[in-house]
Amino acid sequence: xxxxxxxxxxxxxxxxxxxxxxxxxxxxxxxxxxxxxxxxxxxxxxxxxxxxxxxxxxxxxxxxxxxxxxxxxxxxxxxxxxxxxxxxxxxxxxxxxxxxxxxxxxxxxxxxxxxxxxxxxxxxxxxxxxxxxxxxxxxxxxxxxxxxxxxxxxxxxxxxxxxxxxxxxxxxxxxxxxxxxxxxxxxxxxxxxxxxxxxxxxxxxxxxxxxxxxxxxxxxxxxxxxxxxxxxxxxxxxxxxxxxxxxxxxxxxxxxxxxxxxxxxxxxxxxxxxxxxxxxxxxxxxxxxxxxxxxxxxxxxxxxxxxxxxxxxxxxxxxxxxxxxxxxxxxxxxxxxxxxxxx
Amino acid sequence: xxxxxxxxxxxxxxxxxxxxxxxxxxxxxxxxxxxxxxxxxxxxxxxxxxxxxxxxxxxxxxxxxxxxxxxxxxxxxxxxxxxxxxxxxxxxxxxxxxxxxxxxxxxxxxxxxxxxxxxxxxxxxxxxxxxxxxxxxxxxxxxxxxxxxxxxxxxxxxxxxxxxxxxxxxxxxxxxxxxxxxxxxxxxxxxxxxxxxxxxxxxxxxxxxxxxxxxxxxxxxxxxxxxxxxxxxxxxxxxxxxxxxxxxxxxxxxxxxxxxxxxxxxxxx
Numbered sequence: 170x171x172x173x174x175x176x177x178x179x180x181x182x183x184x185x186x187x188x189x190x191x192x193x194x195x196x197x198x199x200x201x202x203x204x205x206x207x208x209x210x211x212x213x214x215x216x217x218x219x220x221x222x223x224x225x226x227x228x229x230x231x232x233x234x235x236x237x238x239x240x241x242x243x244x245x246x247x248x249x250x251x252x253x254x255x256x257x258x259x260x261x262x263x264x265x266x267x268x269x270x271x272x273x274x275x276x277x278x279x280x281x282x283x284x285x286x287x288x289x290x291x292x293x294x295x296x297x298x299x300x301x302x303x304x305x306x307x308x309x310x311x312x313x314x315x316x317x318x319x320x321x322x323x324x325x326x327x328x329x330x331x332x333x334x335x336x337x338x339x340x341x342x343x344x345x346x347x348x349x350x351x352x353x354x355x356x357x358x359x360x361x362x363x364x365x366x367x368x369x370x371x372x373x374x375x376x377x378x379x380x381x382x383x384x385x386x387x388x389x390x391x392x393x394x395x396x397x398x399x400x401x402x403x404x405x406x407x408x409x410x411x412x413x414x415x416x417x418x419x420x421x422x423x424x425x426x427x428x429x430x431x432x433x434x435x436x437x438x439x440x441x442x443x444x445x446x447x448x449x450x451x452x453x454x455x456x457x458x459x460x461x462x463x464x465x466x467x468x469x470x471x472x473x474x475x476x477x478x479x480x481x482x483x484x485x486x487x488x489x490x491x492x493x494x495x496x497x498x499x500x501x502x503x504x505x506x507x508x509x510x511x512x
Numbered sequence: 513x514x515x516x517x518x519x520x521x522x523x524x525x526x527x528x529x530x531x532x533x534x535x536x537x538x539x540x541x542x543x544x545x546x547x548x549x550x551x552x553x554x555x556x557x558x559x560x561x562x563x564x565x566x567x568x569x570x571x572x573x574x575x576x577x578x579x580x581x582x583x584x585x586x587x588x589x590x591x592x593x594x595x596x597x598x599x600x601x602x603x604x605x606x607x608x609x610x611x612x613x614x615x616x617x618x619x620x621x622x623x624x625x626x627x628x629x630x631x632x633x634x635x636x637x638x639x640x641x642x643x644x645x646x647x648x649x650x651x652x653x654x655x656x657x658x659x660x661x662x663x664x665x666x667x668x669x670x671x672x673x674x675x676x677x678x679x680x681x682x683x684x685x686x687x688x689x690x691x692x693x694x695x696x697x698x699x700x701x702x703x704x705x706x707x708x709x710x711x712x713x714x715x716x717x718x719x720x721x722x723x724x725x726x727x728x729x730x731x732x733x734x735x736x737x738x739x740x741x742x743x744x745x746x747x748x749x750x751x752x753x754x755x756x757x758x759x760x761x762x763x764x765x766x767x768x769x770x771x772x773x774x775x776x777x778x779x780x781x
Contacts (some may be wrong), residue, residue: 451603
């Protein structure tokens with residue numbers, strides 16, 4: 170073999186992969202928009218746009234006031250969770266790391282609930298406490314990981330179990346003090362629920378999440394080196410500590426926002442990055458955008474399923490991701506030690 | 513010949529106790545220095561100091577006649593490369609991608625490697641005999657292959673000085689010899705200066721021009737292998753009785769551990 174035959178990540182590859190996945194994402198959004206109990210097709214919507222038929226007010230409301238914000242928010246949440254999974258997998262050098270498994274989502278959920286109990290506003294106060302909950306958990310996990318930053322799978326899982334157990338207790342405490350109809354919606358939210366999606370959440374979440382993930386993406390090749398060990402990354406000139414703090418703050422902010430919008434949705438950050446790694450390789454310059462876009466597609470699909478499968482009744486989307494994610498996780502765990510081959 | 517790296521009276525401590533004291537060393541161009549000493553004698557610490565990863569409290573270090581402290585991390589990484597004892601890539605990077613990462617300190621703000629970087633990486637893989645491993649995933653490789661890939665990465669850094677921290681500890685004898693042969697060839701052909709930490713004293717003695725024997729944070733003896741490796745020095749520093757003679761083939765010192773069982777064996781016969 171000679172010359173440019175060797176596989177490497179180039180800007181062209183990143184661009185084309187990004188474009189292809191964005192296309193799939195757009196297709197998924199349109200597809201999901203057409204699905205639902207009200208039975209409105211996209212063709213109807215197109216005829217309104219072209220003006221060949223008058224606008225059906227109810228149908229318009231359903232499509233653009235209920236379905237579209239929910240779909241877009243599902244995409245944003247999936248984007249964030251998959252992106253967070255990739256970053257934590259790199260920092261902990263463990264492919265099993267994920268915001269839900271590490272307890273970061275539960276930490277953010279505790280923050281959110283405290284915010285709600287304190288009666289803070291949903292636009293600033295609640296997400297802020299949610300962010301603090303996520304940050305607290307991350308510092309806890311990294312404290313346990315210790316000086317060299319890596320976390321063995323057994324330690325990682327035990328840490329996650331304990332953190333989740335503790336936060337679940339805290340959440341149950343607050344839920345016990347809540348009564349009646351609020352309990353139902355809070356339980357739904359806890360299991361990951363997108364039915365309360367509003368455009369206002371998008372208007373806060375979208376710019377923040379895109380900006381923060383953009384900043385972290387700037388360090389994608391630094392993450393490549395960290396995967397090979399912190400010491401050799403330091404040696405090559407990676408500012409390991411700085412990068413860690415930027416990632417912690419950034420991912421806490423993103424996860425905090427997302428959890429305050431839609432509750433605890435597990436395993437997205439595990440499934441999507443893993444599949445993307447199998448197809449595209451481990452280079453974070455390609456993996457990060459691919460996993461984020463893939464996460465968006467994945468969660469829109471899962472949520473579409475969640476809201477149509479028991480129609481007219483609905484499932485929390487977290488139930489779907491857990492159904493898929495838990496077996497997948499066990500599969501990955503069993504594979505540990507054997508080879509993770511690149512296809 | 514020029515001195516690439518000079519250490520003058522270097523002392524270092526993590527807390528109140530000195531880990532290293534009064535280290536003087538000159539590393540010359542194209543020279544291989546073998547660093548030996550018992551566990552905890554400060555070998556890895558000294559290597560990190562040479563690489564500027566640890567800041568010393570006393571003494572000075574000169575890299576190409578300029579104080580090491582004046583270099584930025586990137587400047588150091590373009591001149592000094594480190595090969596770790598073992599690397600643990602849990603993710604499916606190809607061997608080629610790992611080697612290409614050696615270009616990191618050379619890349620500007622644009623975060624992608626170009627044609628030239630690719631050629632340098634390929635050339636490094638040719639020099640280390642790893643080119644046919646290039647498309648394979650790093651965690652599919654054997655210990656010896658992985659070490660050669662990491663040495664290729666060090667070459668891709670275009671460093672003139674390579675520091676190796678016990679690169680052969682997890683390898684069998686054939687792969688140990690391969691690594692030493694490779695380093696020795698690279699040092700001759702590319703003019704690399706090498707410091708290699710090894711627990712295999714006799715093997716290191718065959719390839720190193722000079723040996724450095726560390727004991728409890730200071731240099732016990734430094735010089736040609738035959739000067740440093742004697743029954744007296746090794747027995748004293750390692751606190752283990754040894755017998756040293758000359759390897760009949762390489763004419764370098766050869767260390768044999770004197771088994772305490774020897775006498776009982778004779779009795780049995």
